[in-house]
Amino acid sequence: xxxxxxxxxxxxxxxxxxxxxxxxxxxxVDRGEIVSLEGPSGSGKTTFLSILxxxxxPTSGDVVIDGVAANAKRLNDIRKRSLGxxxxxxxxxxxxxxxxxxxxxxNVKGIRGxxxxxxxxxxxxxxDLVERKNFLPRDLSGGQKQRxxxxxxxxxxxxxxxxxxxxxxxxxxxxxxxxxxxxTLAKKENRALVIVTHDPKVRSVADRVVKIHDxxxxx
Amino acid sequence: MSxxxxxxxxxxxxxxxxxxxxxxxxAVTLVFVQVGLFLGLMDxxxxxxxxxxxxxxxxxxxxxxIDFSHTFSETYIKRVRSIPGVARxxxxxxxxxNVSLPNGAVEGTEVYALEDFSRWNFPWNVVDGNVTDxxxxxxxxxxxxxxxxxxxxxxxxxxxxxxxxxxxxGRSINALSFTTTPLTFMDYRLAQSLNPDDLRGxxxxxxxxxxxxxxxxxxRAEIRHRLPYNDVFTRDEWANRSRTYWIQSTxxxxxxxxxxFLGCLVGIVVVAQTLYTSxxxxxxxxxxxxAIGGGNADIYSILAKQATIAAVAGFALGxxxxxxxxxxxxxxxxxxxIPTPLSVAVFxxxxxxxxxxxxxxxxKVASIDPALVFRT
Numbered sequence: 001x002x003x004x005x006x007x008x009x010x011x012x013x014x015x016x017x018x019x020x021x022x023x024x025x026x027x028x029v030d031r032g033e034i035v036s037l038e039g040p041s042g043s044g045k046t047t048f049l050s051i052l053x054x055x056x057x058p059t060s061g062d063v064v065i066d067g068v069a070a071n072a073k074r075l076n077d078i079r080k081r082s083l084g085x086x087x088x089x090x091x092x093x094x095x096x097x098x099x100x101x102x103x104x105x106x107n108v109k110g111i112r113g114x115x116x117x118x119x120x121x122x123x124x125x126x127x128d129l130v131e132r133k134n135f136l137p138r139d140l141s142g143g144q145k146q147r148x149x150x151x152x153x154x155x156x157x158x159x160x161x162x163x164x165x166x167x168x169x170x171x172x173x174x175x176x177x178x179x180x181x182x183x184t185l186a187k188k189e190n191r192a193l194v195i196v197t198h199d200p201k202v203r204s205v206a207d208r209v210v211k212i213h214d215x216x217x218x219x
Numbered sequence: 220m221s222x223x224x225x226x227x228x229x230x231x232x233x234x235x236x237x238x239x240x241x242x243x244x245x246a247v248t249l250v251f252v253q254v255g256l257f258l259g260l261m262d263x264x265x266x267x268x269x270x271x272x273x274x275x276x277x278x279x280x281x282x283x284x285i286d287f288s289h290t291f292s293e294t295y296i297k298r299v300r301s302i303p304g305v306a307r308x309x310x311x312x313x314x315x316x317n318v319s320l321p322n323g324a325v326e327g328t329e330v331y332a333l334e335d336f337s338r339w340n341f342p343w344n345v346v347d348g349n350v351t352d353x354x355x356x357x358x359x360x361x362x363x364x365x366x367x368x369x370x371x372x373x374x375x376x377x378x379x380x381x382x383x384x385x386x387x388x389g390r391s392i393n394a395l396s397f398t399t400t401p402l403t404f405m406d407y408r409l410a411q412s413l414n415p416d417d418l419r420g421x422x423x424x425x426x427x428x429x430x431x432x433x434x435x436x437x438x439r440a441e442i443r444h445r446l447p448y449n450d451v452f453t454r455d456e457w458a459n460r461s462r463t464y465w466i467q468s469t470x471x472x473x474x475x476x477x478x479x480f481l482g483c484l485v486g487i488v489v490v491a492q493t494l495y496t497s498x499x500x501x502x503x504x505x506x507x508x509x510a511i512g513g514g515n516a517d518i519y520s521i522l523a524k525q526a527t528i529a530a531v532a533g534f535a536l537g538x539x540x541x542x543x544x545x546x547x548x549x550x551x552x553x554x555x556x557i558p559t560p561l562s563v564a565v566f567x568x569x570x571x572x573x574x575x576x577x578x579x580x581x582x583k584v585a586s587i588d589p590a591l592v593f594r595t
Contacts, residue, residue, distance in 0.1 A: 055510060055589045055590050076512060077512075083512075093504055096222060108517060164593050
């Protein structure tokens with residue numbers, strides 16, 4: 001398994017009270033597998049995604065990513081090496097063109113110069129944005145922005161891709177196109193893909209659907 | 220090559236960039252103009268000392284600066300001339316006198332009187348006439364700066380100094396004093412005869428040129444020994460003493476430091492505010508940098524680079540504005556002196572100021588939670 005979570009709990013403190021958001025989740029994803037993580041608002045799915053993405057640390061339990069146990073000192077390195085993110089709001093850098101957005105992410109991961117540019121061009125081509133690669137995000141449609149975000153997540157060799165509501169800001173047709181593209185690319189490059197969503201369309205591209213309810217995985 | 224997010228992000232919002240650069244440029248211009256004017260005034264305060272070719276100056280005891288001279292016996296010159304190592308020594312009178320102008324007004328002048336001006340290469344910039352002619356009669360050489368106070372004059376005209384008609388036989392330029400009183404040059408004996416009550420048998424300074432190879436300190440020690448009620452200064456000491464007097468007595472130094480401080484404060488506040496606002500507006504981008512694996516160091520380097528770019532651009536704009544102001548300032552008879560060390564110091568100061576301003580943003584980004592990228 002490329003991604004494993006064992007008995008993950010997460011508590012947040014609100015005032016004097018400790019609120020349990022995740023209550024002992026076991027979860028695993030294999031290479032090339034696409035999982036849709038669903039649940040109502042407040043169920044804890046985004047918190048769980050944040051823990052899988054090494055952005056938050058669990059209160060208890062273990063997360064192992066690409067064979068490396070995620071502890072507080074390694075989170076940054078794991079994010080650089082093993083994870084790619086796609087966000088609901090795209091989170092592109094508005095001052096960078098499409099291809100520069102991808103290239104900058106590679107720079108952060110330690111890939112620079114011609115290697116970064118070549119890889120950025122490759123994934124931009126993969127998401128079919130060659131003709132718009134030099135456009136700033138403000139000049140791209142919502143679907144194009146999300147394709148740039150997917151290209152950014154794919155860039156490099158991160159074996160795990162995590163997506164948070166990737167179709168929430170797209171219309172139905174564009175959302176379907178983006179999901180199909182995402183699935184095709186993840187499968188082609190044998191990446192694990194976890195998608196947190198409310199969108200029932202995601203089920204059609206997922207290999208497996210996992211539901212979270214009240215901080216626990218639903219049966 | 221890496222993608223230059225810092226520069227692209229900074230230039231993306233052109234209006235904010237312009238405001239940031241303007242803040243730095245304002246501070247730089249203020250510092251250049253204030254310090255430049257100060258240095259210009261200080262230059263005037265010791266201008267004649269620096270141009271008179273004397274190694275040592277004998278003054279009456281506790282004379283504060285060259286303009287406010289006091290008299291002592293001119294016969295002391297003999298004691299100085301007899302000291303081994305003294306190549307030459309001459310009496311110099313510096314004295315304020317009144318000048319009656321053709322329009323009936325009375326103005327002041329600061330008289331420099333020597334027996335032989337050419338021996339001391341003084342005044343150093345004579346544009347009309349010959350100073351060696353001064354000893355031939357009731358003649359004066361007047362600096363062109365007097366035209367502002369006296370009105371226009373030409374060589375060959377007469378002006379009445381302390382009731383005596385003196386012929387203008389030459390003009391100098393750039394001979395200025397801190398007091399802005401115009402300088403007039405005349406023969407030593409003529410000056411004494413114009414004000415016999417104060418100057419007959421008296422001088423105000425003795426200029427000493429030390430012989431080649433002689434030890435200046437030894438000569439000075441011997442002068443002090445022979446003239447125990449006078450002070451003896453090297454040229455640099457005397458120039459410094461004259462400048463220090465004006466700095467301390469007029470509050471000019473305090474004024475300059477306060478203005479420089481306020482200029483820097485305004486600059487730092489503008490830069491800090493614009494950088495901080497920019498940081499807050501780009502907080503989600505910085506969160507994204509962290510989410511994709513970047514650390515605080517990556518974000519610090521972005522902010523530091525933006526601060527440095529703002530500093531360099533602001534310095535360039537401020538320097539151009541300051542140099543553009545020079546001719547305007549010269550028209551009102553002031554000097555804006557911007558030496559290279561000042562430019563270097565202001566350049567380094569601008570960068571440090573902007574980096575200091577970025578520190579507030581550093582503190583903010585250090586606390587960014589990358590989980591904010593999941594928030595809508």
